Amino acid sequence: MKNVIHIIIIIVSCLVAGILGGKLNTTQRELAPSKEAISGMPLGGFQKFISDMEWMLFVNYLGSLNTVDESNVDEVSRRLERLMSHDPNLGKIYQEGALMISIADPEKTVEILTKACNNPHLKSNSQIPFYAGFVMVQHMKPPKYKEAIPFFKMAVDRSGGGEGFNNYYASYYYRAKAKVWSDGKFDDRHALLHVLYDSWLGDTRDENYVGGGTMGGDSVDLKDRLFSAIRNVKNESEDYKPTVDGNKLADAVVQRVFSDSHICHACTAAYGPGVEYCSGCGTKLKVYGVCQFCQKAVLPGAKFCTTTGQKFPEEPKK
Numbered sequence: 634m635k636n637v638i639h640i641i642i643i644i645v646s647c648l649v650a651g652i653l654g655g656k657l658n659t660t661q662r663e664l665a666p667s668k669e670a671i672s673g674m675p676l677g678g679f680q681k682f683i684s685d686m687e688w689m690l691f692v693n694y695l696g697s698l699n700t701v702d703e704s705n706v707d708e709v710s711r712r713l714e715r716l717m718s719h720d721p722n723l724g725k726i727y728q729e730g731a732l733m734i735s736i737a738d739p740e741k742t743v744e745i746l747t748k749a750c751n752n753p754h755l756k757s758n759s760q761i762p763f764y765a766g767f768v769m770v771q772h773m774k775p776p777k778y779k780e781a782i783p784f785f786k787m788a789v790d791r792s793g794g795g796e797g798f799n800n801y802y803a804s805y806y807y808r809a810k811a812k813v814w815s816d817g818k819f820d821d822r823h824a825l826l827h828v829l830y831d832s833w834l835g836d837t838r839d840e841n842y843v844g845g846g847t848m849g850g851d852s853v854d855l856k857d858r859l860f861s862a863i864r865n866v867k868n869e870s871e872d873y874k875p876t877v878d879g880n881k882l883a884d885a886v887v888q889r890v891f892s893d894s895h896i897c898h899a900c901t902a903a904y905g906p907g908v909e910y911c912s913g914c915g916t917k918l919k920v921y922g923v924c925q926f927c928q929k930a931v932l933p934g935a936k937f938c939t940t941t942g943q944k945f946p947e948e949p950k951k
């Protein structure tokens with residue numbers, strides 16, 4: 634019974650499409666008579682209409698399935714590919730359609746999404762490469778971290794370096810890199826810190842440095858990521874115990890990246906001018922901003938001592 638209804642819908646759709654398409658074509662000719670000279674084929678609106686109709690039929694078909702699994706994934710893929718052959722520029726084929734088969738057939742999904750990544754009409758779409766990478770690390774067994782990296786990178790680049798999605802894509806990018814670098818030898822937190830630090834070193838060393846990922850210079854984003862990565866490496870939680878190597882790396886990063894930020898190297902708590910011991914963990918700190926006359930705390934750049942009123946000759950002694 635269902636099949637009969639589907640066939641009726643298809644026939645009616647084709648008829649309606651034909652009538653509307655013909656009308657559209659006539660209207661088009663009226664608006665732009667030169668179009669006929671370019672091609673006798675119906676253009677623009679008509680094909681868009683057909684592909685929208687096909688998309689609706691596809692969605693309707695999906696609705697008739699309880700789930701996409703081994704028993705029907707080939708049929709779903711076949712229909713998807715037909716949709717693509719008619720309108721390869723329709724973004725939702727990939728963003729919604731391809732993901733329907735991502736669990737049942739991740740290889741096919743990636744194949745479809747890769748094609749879409751190379752389609753110049755979709756070159757500003759950042760979700761498509763992200764999904765390709767996502768399916769690789771989430772649904773493939775074993776996960777293909779290495780292959781996913783360029784897709785996550787593409788997603789970051791296409792999203793234009795803005796906040797939000799870009800941040801999300803970048804998280805996946807760095808995590809995939811960390812998995813590849815670690816190769817199971819380091820815990821995830823240590824590996825992520827290593828990769829971020831490497832990226833930071835690469836960015837500050839040379840724009841063309843190929844060892845690390847260049848994600849837009851010494852960015853605030855990268856520093857933020859490094860800071861929370863240090864915290865994660867240093868702080869114990871239910872399923873994590875800090876390691877000696879991890880701590881060593883974190884200390885090195887604090888020294889190098891946050892040397893001017895006045896952050897306790899032991900626990901990453903921030904501290905102010907003149908402070909000698911960390912308020913978070915009691916560690917002895919590298920003191921800064923102390924008056925050269927009375928040794929009391931002074932803000933960097935102050936012209937007078939706030940305790941005695943004496944004028945500083947130049948910059949206060951740090």
Ligand SMILES: [Zn+2]
Nearest residue numbers: 897900911914
């Ligand atoms: Zn501390």
Ligand SMILES: [Zn+2]
Nearest residue numbers: 924926927938
């Ligand atoms: Zn003073």
